[in-house]
Amino acid sequence: MSSFASISPEKLSRLIGTPECPVLIDVRTEEDVAVDPRLVPGAIRRRAEDAPGWGQEFAGRSVIVICMRGGKLAQGAAAWLRIAKAAAETLEGGFEAWKAAGLPLVPTTKLPPRDAEGRTVWVTRARPKVDRIACPWLIRRFVDPQAVFLYVAPSEVVAVGERFRAAPFDIENTFWSHRGELCTFDVMIEEFALATPALLRLAGIVRAADTARLDQSPEAPGLLAASLGLSRIYDDDLAQLDAGLALYDAFYRWCRDATGESHNWPTNKVKP
Template identity: 55%
Template sequence: MPAPNVISIDKLARLVGLPASPLLVDLRDRPASAIPGSRFPAAGDLARWCRSHGRAVVVVDADAGGSVAAAAILRSEGIAAEVLDGGVAAWIAAGFPTLKLAALPPRREDGRTWWVTRARPKVDRIACPWLIRRFIDPDARFLFVAPGEVLDLAARERAEPFDVADDRVPWRHRGERCTFDAMVEAFGLAGHTPLARLADIVRGADTDRLDHAPEAAGLLAISLGLSRMHGDDHAQLDAGMAVYDALYRWCRDAQGERHDARSHAPAAGVSA
């Protein structure tokens, strides 16, 4: 019989990267890598911090033992909390992707990473925030400003600039590779097949190589349409998150599915 209040490695792997993913709380002290989407709350009132996010919690440690007490305390506070079966060690042993934390910029006083880029995003500047919020720092803050203001604001606000054509900025296009590629690779996520497939689509849409992936033309059309629908960059980002959520799920689960007039017709002899 499975232990109560324990989530399996396989089940968590199906939830990571999705908008309904649980709040993944990592208790380890300064780890080199982590499960994508992990949060690292400061020492203090963990229950209050978790409650402020309003989501079910999965507590992880190096192995399952270190997180049992924390999860039990959270449940005593009325917070739905589970322990990852086997902890991070089991996650790594199972071959699931881990996030390289050395590439993560320093967090601000609010515990979030801050990022800044050019206003009026189209493809890369929506794809990158999606990647960051789903896999890197779910609480990340994004600032959109005029192109000439990006580096000044980055220095003044200690925000990480991205998708800027400047050799001083690590998160930028390099040859035929776009900024999304740079982030996927630097954070150690290139081995995650669905993200690698999504990177192909983003690259095709963002670099005018629509023959690179059949889906690139559709992503470009949707991105340009969203840009014209939304005058506010943050509203556009919110709408774009759903687009990339859907594309990621297609890359992960639905590439083999086809749809035409007969795809969902009842089988012969079965009434609709």
């Protein structure tokens, strides 16, 4: 059973992908990361020994600290975070327990370079509809919560990526793009090793909506309608992205928790 200062892998796995997920900080040593260069989805890297200096950055926030086995590095860093007024816990059993449970791990080799503030930077075409909101949602919720997204003219995506060290996505002839029948959202799930049942179900909806094959998913017309509606409501692409995150949060929770539930009103009871 978890103590007040720790959380089990199973409980944490239910928080990842939701807006309520705490900040996840991986404090494994460089040697340990070199042996297995993967991260719990959404985790950021920090040196445990430097926690007295960086702890204040997370004041007032909920934090889970992850080391190799939930021992001294995570315990010490979490203690310093609590000194800085963060609500800090450790992951029970650490990275090894997470891996033993068969839970997703994101390969760091697939992440683009980070900027001076530690964020991944991505660039795509302006005026997003489906994939260009779905992919940022996936990245923010499962890969890099601090990720930055640049929306630019289609003709300038690749050039902006080169000049500003941003990873182009959902544009032809780039790594993060459609592959055969797969849309960019599918590709990111595959490359980031995030193929959970809920995300695969959501991917089917996104693919059908994004590629105009609405017959492949009963939910796809609804997603497409909501996406097109958002694109009409917002002139600012980043404001549309913020609104779209809530839309995909709802679709994800339906995919994960509510596919067996139906609307039960009216009851259609026979009147006496």
